[in-house]
Amino acid sequence: MAVTFEGYERRVEKINACLAENGIASLEEAEQICLDKGVNAREIVHDTQSIAFQNAEWAYTLGCALAIKKGAKSASEAAAIIGEGIQAFTVPGSVAEDRKVGLGHGNLGAMLLSDDTECFAFLAGHESFAAAEGAIKLALNANKARKTPLRVILNGLGKDAAQIIARINGFTYVKTQFDYFTGELKVVETIPYSDGPRAAVNCYGADDVREGVAIMWHENVDISITGNSTNPTRFQHPTAGTYKKERLEAGKKYFSVASGWRYRPHPAPGQHGRRPCLLRHDRHHGPYALRRPVRRLLLRARARRHDGPHRHGQQPHGRCHRRLRRRRERRYQRVAFAPRETHANDSAIRAVTFGWRPFFLERIPGGGWTADRRTRQRAHPPMYGRDSPQAHERRVHIYLKFRRSHAISD
Numbered sequence: 001m002a003v004t005f006e007g008y009e010r011r012v013e014k015i016n017a018c019l020a021e022n023g024i025a026s027l028e029e030a031e032q033i034c035l036d037k038g039v040n041a042r043e044i045v046h047d048t049q050s051i052a053f054q055n056a057e058w059a060y061t062l063g064c065a066l067a068i069k070k071g072a073k074s075a076s077e078a079a080a081i082i083g084e085g086i087q088a089f090t091v092p093g094s095v096a097e098d099r100k101v102g103l104g105h106g107n108l109g110a111m112l113l114s115d116d117t118e119c120f121a122f123l124a125g126h127e128s129f130a131a132a133e134g135a136i137k138l139a140l141n142a143n144k145a146r147k148t149p150l151r152v153i154l155n156g157l158g159k160d161a162a163q164i165i166a167r168i169n170g171f172t173y174v175k176t177q178f179d180y181f182t183g184e185l186k187v188v189e190t191i192p193y194s195d196g197p198r199a200a201v202n203c204y205g206a207d208d209v210r211e212g213v214a215i216m217w218h219e220n221v222d223i224s225i226t227g228n229s230t231n232p233t234r235f236q237h238p239t240a241g242t243y244k245k246e247r248l249e250a251g252k253k254y255f256s257v258a259s260g261w262r263y264r265p266h267p268a269p270g271q272h273g274r275r276p277c278l279l280r281h282d283r284h285h286g287p288y289a290l291r292r293p294v295r296r297l298l299l300r301a302r303a304r305r306h307d308g309p310h311r312h313g314q315q316p317h318g319r320c321h322r323r324l325r326r327r328r329e330r331r332y333q334r335v336a337f338a339p340r341e342t343h344a345n346d347s348a349i350r351a352v353t354f355g356w357r358p359f360f361l362e363r364i365p366g367g368g369w370t371a372d373r374r375t376r377q378r379a380h381p382p383m384y385g386r387d388s389p390q391a392h393e394r395r396v397h398i399y400l401k402f403r404r405s406h407a408i409s410d
Helices: 008-021 027-036 041-048 054-069 075-088 101-113 129-145 159-169 209-219 236-249 291-305 318-333 389-405
Strands: 119-123 151-157 172-178 185-192 202-206 223-226 255-258 340-343 349-354 357-363 369-371
Touching: 008 027, 008 054, 008 075, 027 041, 027 054, 041 054, 054 075, 075 101, 101 129, 101 223, 101 255, 119 209, 119 236, 151 159, 151 209, 159 172, 159 202, 172 209, 185 209, 202 209, 209 236, 223 236
Parallel strands: 119 151, 119 223, 151 202, 172 202, 223 255
Antiparallel strands: 172 185, 340 349, 349 357, 357 369
């Protein structure tokens, strides 16, 4: 069975080049190399992140095959080689290829498996269930290759959100209180939500950047990763930048990596377009991106409440339409004079004066009356207003109901 995954056509050339360089015929052979050693990389990726794309499963399969082929002797060395397989799956011309994201993640794994690293932090981790699942796998498996256990924490914005994620995943929620005058961080309460290895993951919730930096110092974080978030410029990027500045001033090492990049191809020569960049502050991206849709929703709500002018073509709520229609019907029913019916030359046609415009009725063969075809089929009927076909049909309907209610005989 041929191997297929997302974006196969854009990635296949680099993948084949990497396979040929390392003496592997195909991805199927790479998977068989891993299975012969008892390693099912695709299953491990799927168990770690059930929503992972298939190209991620095959990327780790290729990386594991390269590590086995090159005879890696330690977990750190194997992680660095796995990064080469991930890099082979990056799309040509993308930010991931330009920034060597695959190699960077391999080096990140090597650093996490090294005993020189004490603590690894997910910045804004409790805003993403994917980050929580990654923290679980790190806590369960990283210590198998280390002499000293690796501490894993989640540090994000909001104490309630941190407690919810900790409770759902079985982490330990650490409630803190930051003194803004002295810069001291106090641990108020520690609540473990499980008894197993998941309880080793501490989940923190900060009120702002200053408390987030204090939490990083409290746990002595060596490496952190900032993932996708609702507003990265509000918490995790300032926290990582401030903490790195303070760590360098103190003469200590700190490594921060960003995740969640999106593929944005460079514009072709002669075509207009934007180059990929980290932060885009325009009407579609950045902190002001929600202003226009929020304003649109507010205008719609105002139109529905019917308490202001209808702007931007918004229509009032259906209840207002029904209310106006009922008022119009009652106005027809309050007509002081009785309807006048004039028989035309054809006994099957009857002219009726009712309301502000006369109309014609046509006798139904089985009995009763309906609107005359000649009245409905005007040459150029207006679309709106009291002379429109809809208004005419409504007048005929009200009149026929008036006849039935007053028992007017034919």
